[in-house]
Amino acid sequence: MTARLPLRLLLALLFAAACCMTGAFASHGAENSELLGFDAARGGAGAAKTELTVIGHLKPPTGPGYVEVAESMGANYLKPSASWNPQKQGDFIKSVIQRGDDVLIGTPIRPGDSVLRHEIKQLIKAGYVPAEQGSKLLIKTAP
């Protein structure tokens, strides 16, 4: 376990860096939405091998929103939709948990109760923990 945490963090960071440098995972939209059964999306052509999901706010005060972060990394994310509802949100996080994706909190967390905080609580309840103290990368530890 102690050896696994830094390795997974390192892999995630290397993956992100590679995507940024090569631009290999430019935005390709939500081609997997129908397969997943809700408005989920993956950011790039190599997404079938991706085991990283990005959550966050749609538009934080500074920096990119979670969609931009996810697409730049070729990661999974929940596509914003007018048909959003708490059930779809919950189902999306359940699917993330079932796959055992690593989850990156891609934006600063705004004060107060929010959908993002509920997502994080749901992940923690399912056994997710920060990859290391203070990390924005959450990894699943429970079976």
Added chain:
Amino acid sequence: MALRDQVLKAFPFLFEQAGFVFVGPEGDDDEVIVIAESADLRLRFIQDRADFFLDVGSSKNPQKWIGSYDLLDEMKSKGLVCETYKYSNRIGSVSSILRKTLPAIREYLA
């Protein structure tokens, strides 16, 4: 209801008394971000799923935003805001807090 209409309904004091107008072209019903501006202040309203967020900026520096609660906390730490508030991300609560603190925010960011 479109976000622009929600903002008009929840924040009438901005448009009827404080000189704010919407900036940018009118979006469709799926619009999730709208910006209103006065001579000195810019406000960015964001509908993020079930949450409603407000960012504040100066008209002098239109690209720079600060979250409304971050701004209020900063002002409170300097003794510039005496109102108590909770971190609520509901449109009614945000409107109520802004109505009370708008003069102080204007003075602080001027």
